[in-house]
Amino acid sequence: MRTIALGLTLLSCMGAAACGDSGTTSSQGGGGAGAGGAGAGATSDTGAGDSTSTAQGAGGGGGGQSGPTTPQWPFDRPPLDELSASSKKVYAHWHWFPLSLDDKSGASDYYTNNFMTPNGEGNTHVDYGGFLRERPIARLPRGTADYQVLDGERDAALAHAIGIDGFFVNVWDSDSLLQRWTAIFDGAANVPGFSVAPDFDLSIMGDLSDTALEDEMISFLDLVSDKPALLKQDGRVVVGLFHAGNRSVAFYEGFLDRAQQELGIDVYLVPVFLGVGSDAELDTYAGVADRFAGWGTAIPTAPTSAQDSFARAEQRGRPWMHPLLVQDFRPYTHGYWEAEQSLTVRSGWESVVASDVDWVQIVTWNDHAEHHALRPSTGKQWAYYDLVAYYITWFKEGAPPPIVRDALYYFHRVHPLDAVPTSQVELASCNANCDYALDEIEVVTFATEASTLEITQGGSTSTFDVPAGVHSTRVAALPGRPAFRMTRGGEDVAATESAFDIRDDIAVQDLLYRGGGSLRRESSAAEGCKAVCEAGDAAKCLGCETEPVWLVANPE
Incomplete structure (x- = not known):
């Protein structure tokens, strides 16, 4: 049963x-x-x-009070400034995949020629049938040098249109990707009411020494410290930590000290644990965490799941950011989690609206390799995005629209x-x-x-x-x-x-x-x-x- x-x-x-x-x-x-x-x-x-x-x-x-007519949805979304003013916040995890990798036409771009075909990237993905089974909705070339910033703005605007307040951007030690990540910060600055936080990937950077990892984190934090879209909570810069259990409490204490001493930045630290974190993990990191978060699992959830996680965090004196997914299929690692069509996303959100949770994180906005991207795509089209729009309004307004x-x-x-x-x-x-x-x-x-x-x-x-x-x-x-x-x-x-x-x-x-x-x-x-x-x-x-x-x- x-x-x-x-x-x-x-x-x-x-x-x-x-x-x-x-x-x-x-x-x-x-x-x-x-x-x-x-x-x-x-x-x-x-x-x-x-x-x-x-x-x-x-x-x-x-x-609540209806906003302008939104004919693309079965409900009328309240005005965005009303949703943004809510104390309940919705963030989405921005991963590696931009809207375009090369500013070419979608019919012949890198996604089409290399990720959507088994023979792409020199047959790298042939054994598992190709890297992706969907891609971001294609666009035509912009033809401008700042296309990555414009695409970042487009991503932020698409997310904000359904009531998402910001991105947690997945960051690791790659100089070649710095422009891609900073473009999200710069693009988001053109979307009023939308913010971006760095979310350091301690899984990808798991092989770095403590010193090298701390240097990477301080360097990136310095790089984005003056970005207008930088997410702050109570005047402190929000920093996420994916797979936080990969480092010790002492490591995070050292990072927090360096951020304050070298950059003059007080950090609001959000460790993100696999699943919803174990009791031992919550106990261990309560002293350095300002808020706990989980990564979740893409299967239907029980009605009390969000409240249960909220209560575990509250027992340790910390608020909780609840994870929400739509599905999870990973050809390159040969696995999937059975989401039962839309049941995973609906049951997860209905658990949240019945709880005391005040922050959620959508996992993810754009990880197309794991196929849990909410961003509209050639596979999911707009369907999951539209469903989530309904639930975000419910979450923020306190009643179903x-x-x-x-x-x-x-x-x-x-x-x-x-x-x-x-x-x-x-x-x-x-x-x-x-x-x-x-x-x-x-x-x-x-x-x-x-x-x-x-x-x-x-x-x-x-x-x-x-x-x-x-x-x-x-x-x-x-x-x-x-x-x-x-x-x-x-x-x-x-x-x-x-x-x-x-x-x-x-x-x-x-x-x-x-x-x-x-x-x-x-x-x-x-x-x-x-x-x-x-x-x-x-x-x-x-x-x-x-x-x-x-x-x-x-x-x-």
């Missing part, structure tokens, strides 16, 4: 097919029973799948788990939550009123009743390209087709969950962004935040 969080209601499951079949509903904020939310369990007319539901914020009430537009989001893989690739030797295996690694499609509906959901695969349609609010429906995945439609009173209120085919015959293993949504698809049909990008209009291409994205990763 397992327990998962869904709509702040504890569900007990004896297998994925039984997970939430009862249509358990949690009515919060706006609509409640009057919006069709309470007790409106989903049922399948065909018996082909299972459903889980939460009715949240449908109709009136809910998350009202659902004012009907929308649906789909999540699925592009081949069955047991499909055998023809061009790959080293396959990934499951590391956690493996009993629930199933060949399924999930559709998350945001409905203003009770509706009917249709999922069509291979000419066969499965039909489900869905309540008002946020609702998850899962069905077995079949070969072909699935299509989705939500109707009410015989009229379509939301519809889209997946941008991705599901195939039995594959060249490489690809366990990334793809995603997409109806609202982005609708605007894409009107704007024709793929054609705009292919025609070479750089400015319009950059502004196309629609689906299917240009160069969508639909494997052949």
Whole structure:
């Protein structure tokens, strides 16, 4: 048996097919029973799948004063200055992958020619089918020397648009990457309300001596000390420490002393532990930590997980920054963690909004090698980003925002788990939550009123009743390209087709969950962004935040 969080209601499951079949509903904020939310369990007319539901914020009430209309989402996001003023903060971990590595067209840039093909970088990645299964949404060349700063600004603006307050930038001992990292600080300075903190990677720098590591950290801190976007807490410079347990308390005491004595900088130290840290680690580092943080694991979490971690930190007199992930698939190390479509991200956030946690860290914004990047991409498109936008508003406003537009989001893989690739030797295996690694499609509906959901695969349609609010429906995945439609009173209120085919015959293993949504698809049909990008209009291409994205990763 397992327990998962869904709509702040504890569900007990004896297998994925039984997970939430009862249509358990949690009515919060706006609509409640009057919006069709309470007790409106989903049922399948065909018996082909299972459903889980939460009715949240449908109709009136809910998350505070509305801001400008945001038609790309099923809710209206409050004004950004209101979200930024919240005492609850959302940060995202910025890793190695910029929007562009070489300022070339996405059709022929380094990502396309080297990371997205098994034969890239001189066949370095051929055994595991290529380095990446997705890439950042491509852009056309900027043609300016400061393109890295402009890309940093774009990253910061994309993150800030959903209420993210800043980046923790992963830093290690590489002179060749200094410009890339400082470009994030410089670009972020052009995004009001957005800040950046250095986050030293003590795993990558694990082989350095204490002296050499301390020198690297002091040198980088000095380099960014006058950056306007530098994140500060209570007047102190925030510094993250990934895999903090790799060094002693004495080492950190020496670093803090040097920062103050040599640079005149008082540091607000945030050790980040693997998972959520052991009790022994929290005890050991409580004396030097200003706030504890964890890295998390990309599997569904229990409703109390955030509060449990908060309480462990509070017992030691420290606040807690909670980790939140969407999925984790690493071809190059041959492993994945079963995220169950969107359940990992939804259960993690629902745990947070039910807790006393005041800071969270999204793991990550852009680590495409481990495929937990939230940044819009050719694989996840905008789907996870849009889901997280909803939960950030809920977290900061204290209530789920009202659902004012009907929308649906789909999540699925592009081949069955047991499909055998023809061009790959080293396959990934499951590391956690493996009993629930199933060949399924999930559709998350945001409905203003009770509706009917249709999922069509291979000419066969499965039909489900869905309540008002946020609702998850899962069905077995079949070969072909699935299509989705939500109707009410015989009229379509939301519809889209997946941008991705599901195939039995594959060249490489690809366990990334793809995603997409109806609202982005609708605007894409009107704007024709793929054609705009292919025609070479750089400015319009950059502004196309629609689906299917240009160069969508639909494997052949």
